[in-house]
Amino acid sequence: MSKVTALFLLLTFLFIGSSHAIEVIDEPALTTSLALHVTFSGKVSTPSEMKRIEINMSFPQSCETQRVTTDEKLAYDKLGNQILHIVKENPQNPFYYSASAYVETSSFNLYSLPENYALTDYERKFLEATPNIQSNSYEIQKLAEDITKACENDFEKIAKLAIWVNEHIEYDLSYGDKNYDALWVLNNRRGVCSEYTTLFAALARAIGVPVRYVGGYAYGRKGWEPHAYAEVFLGRWVPVDTLWLQVGYLDATHIKMSIGKDNQVEDNIEILGYNVKNVKWEKNEPVFDILKANYREREKDFELFASSSRLNPGDEFLVVWRYLPKQYGVAELRLEPCIGNAIEEIHEKERRVILEPGREAIAVWRLKINKNLKHGYLYTCPLTLNSNFFEFRILNITIDTARTFKKIGMKAEVLNTEVELGDEQVVSVDVSVPLGIRGKVGIIYGNQVKEVEVSKNEKLSFSFFPKLGENKVYIYTSTGDVVEIPFKVIENRDFSIKIEAPKFLKVNQDRKLKIFLTNNRETPLKINLTIIEDGEKTTKSLEVIKSEKIERDIRFSDTGDRIIKIILDGKGIKSTKLCRIRVYTKPEVDISLLQYDRDKKLAKFKILVSKDKALNISIKINGNLKTIEELEGEEVITFKGIEEVSPATLCYYDLGGERYCESIEVKSVKSMKSIIQRLLKIFHTFYELFIKRFVK
Structure with a gap:
């Protein structure tokens, strides 16, 4: 270590004010910054004589959220990773090595994203499928489209994919030393952080988003441990930890060691000598000495309320969480009912909510009071909210079994159980109010909550523009009634798309991809047509008056399945079609x-x-x-x-x-x-001609 580096580390210790390392990080997800000393060590041995040894291995990276100070010799690979480079002439056998670095990390916080951006050749590298990340697989492509088809922007798509992986893959520590590919993970639905990241990377690349696979360390339940997560390019590189569901936010315990196209480790060793064989490389786990840690406070600026605060046995009510985010992320929320049998039913305790700056976020739980509670008592039921980033909060519900409250009656229905994208959905509510009673009727759809004061019989109407796919709307009264109505939003029938493409295409053969667009509306329709082929994206703006025909030359030089994705986006139109072509050659x-x-x-x-x-x-x-x-x-x-x-x-x-x-x-x-048969035949002939005659 040089005198300059030693002096820097000494001053750092003095600045921190203590030479004692922090042993435990209580809440890793809330860590905003760390200062730590990291030591890497190991042993290399072989029965042969070593003349020269060269080791290249992953090392903490200098990047936006990580500053590294070291006196070690570093090299760089083709992706720009800084690599620890150890060279020793005539080394001892076994050869022991040790290297260290002073690392300062900070959490990643995403407050804005560019509206428009282009991909350079560097980002395009991370769109490519690999043997372990099969983003060109039809199964991966289809699943990614199904998950994201109703999304309104790229961040929502990425967050939806991360949530899906987190919810559908079972964490299994027995896979800690494995590196399975994306299709294996999709079919077997289990693994550790590397499997979570591999499947997520395949899904994200399948919808045209570049993904870097990040290898490193993070602070988990058992302390420091190897960890993998992803970075996606949305005009800038954004971290996504699918295992811990940190999307657009990354806590400061994540130590980035390398980036790659997939989960293949690049560490290597080279030994020169005579007849070198049976090389044994024993890597010790890095030693992390935490010198300083800072934490963020849990978010307090949110609302938690119940649709009814005073209830009778058998009543239903909603608990609503509302929050106006300042940054991108995903909120994990869990509502726990009070201990005992007061709550008969709660529809799923956990909620995952996508956060975007300036766009109100809402989570809803539907609960039912036990109708068999003992008569003549006044119960207080504390509901507790637990979260990764939000403060612990209690919401008290009062249940009265001594007297029965008069109820506001309602009958609710949607105008259509199936509506076309871009059309307005209308919910009508017939309200009947007992004499002398005042209360509220509310509706919740998506991130909208509307309430109306009622004191007499009346007919209410609510309207909104729903998203594509399966939807539901909640209607409630403040006196203990809830109605949940499902409905479906389908693609617009006034506009159709037809695709003509060969199912099979010979290598290096030229054919045409034909797209036919039909507009049955009375007015012209402006749309954006995007075609994604082998990671290359082209977008064309069109005005379709009645019909439009688009032709595109297609040609492939390698065999295998090829997926061409056609995306239509316009007013009331949001459609994605997948065209699968099998490229073949003469067997x-x-x-x-x-x-x-x-x-x-x-x-x-x-x-x-x-x-x-x-x-x-x-x-x-x-x-x-x-x-x-x-x-x-x-x-x-x-x-x-x-x-x-x-x-x-x-x-x-x-x-x-x-x-x-x-x-x-x-x-x-x-x-x-x-x-053997031929040899026996030769021997038999030899025996007949020579040995048998000689014996006679």
Whole structure:
């Protein structure tokens, strides 16, 4: 360590005012800044003599939320990661190494996002599918579209994907030393932070959002532990921790060690010497000495209220959480009922709410009072709200079993149980109010809450413009009644899209993608048409008067499934279509003889299909015919009753339906059994000609 670095660290200790490290971080999610000393160490050994050793391994990164001071030698990889670079000539065996850094971290807080931005070549790298992050898989593409189809902006899409992964993947520590791919995680629904991040990255890339895989450490339930999370590009790089559901916000205990395209670790070691083998690299877990920690206060500026505060047994009511966010994020909320049997039913305790600056956020719980509570008592039921970032709060509900309150009656219905996107939904409520009673009737939809004072019988009407997909609206009274009405929003029937594309396309073959748009409205419709192909996004603004035809040349140089995504966005129009094309090449089919018994007229052949799948394969030998419906790889077939094994007539089809036929000479593949049989035959001949005659 240089004198300058040593002096810097000494001054840091003096500034902090204590040389004692902090042992425990009580609330990691609320950590706003950390100052810590990190030490990496390990041992390398081999039975061989080492002449030179070179180690490259992950190291804390200098970035927007992390400042690193070190005297160690660093190198940089092709993605810009700074790598710890250790080189030693004629090292001892075993070779022990140690490296350290002073790291200052701060939490990431997202207050704004650019409205428009373009991707550079660097960001486009993180749109690409990899063997572990199969964002080009149809299953991944379809799921990502289903999750995000009703979203209004990119942050909402990313948050929805993170919430889905968090809710559908089971945390299983037994997978801590594994690195499974996205499709495996989707099918098995379990893993640790790396599996959560891998699946999220595939889903986000599938909708055209660049994702970096971040490897590092974070402070969890058992202290410091290896951790993985993601960064998405939304005009700037934004962190997303799907395991701990920090989206747009990241606490300061996250130590970034590397970024990559997927979950493959890049650490490596190189040893020069004579006949070097059996190298053993033992890495110790890093030592984190926390010198200083700062925390944020829990958010207090929110509202928590009940639709009814004084209730009778059997009544229903809503608990509503309202908050006006100052920054992007996801709020995790959990409402716990009072201990005992006062609450008969609560519809799901947990809520995940997406937060966007200046846009009111709402969470709703529906509860029911136990109708069998003992008569003649006045109960107080404290409901408690727990959250990751919001203060603990108690909401007291009074339940009166001694007297029965007069109730406001209501009958509510929606105008349509199915409405088109862009159309207004109307909720009508017939209210009947007992004489001398005053109260409220309210409606909750999305992030809107409306209440009306009522004191007489009347008919109320509420209207709003709902989102695409499955929806529900709550209507309630202040005297203990709740109605929940589901309805569906579908794509506009006045506008249609038809896509014509080949299901199969040969490698390097040119074809046309055709898109037909039809507008059945009386007025022209302005829309944005976006086409995403292999991560490349092109957007075109159109005015569709009656009909419009768009043609696009398509050509692919590699085999496999290709997904072309077509997105329409306009007034009352929000539609995404996926076009799946299988790119293929001509398969190569080869036949080899495995075994032939001339006496039994029995022959076994190996059929090997490479490069791509072959369909309806037929092999004809001496008038005998065998067929295979489809094959990619190898299969063994048996012919009976044949005199000769060659030539053979081979016919098959490629995926596009083109037929190939040829006459081929069958090659012989000598098995061990056939070799032994031949040797025995030679020995028998030798015995008959020489040994038997000599014995006589």
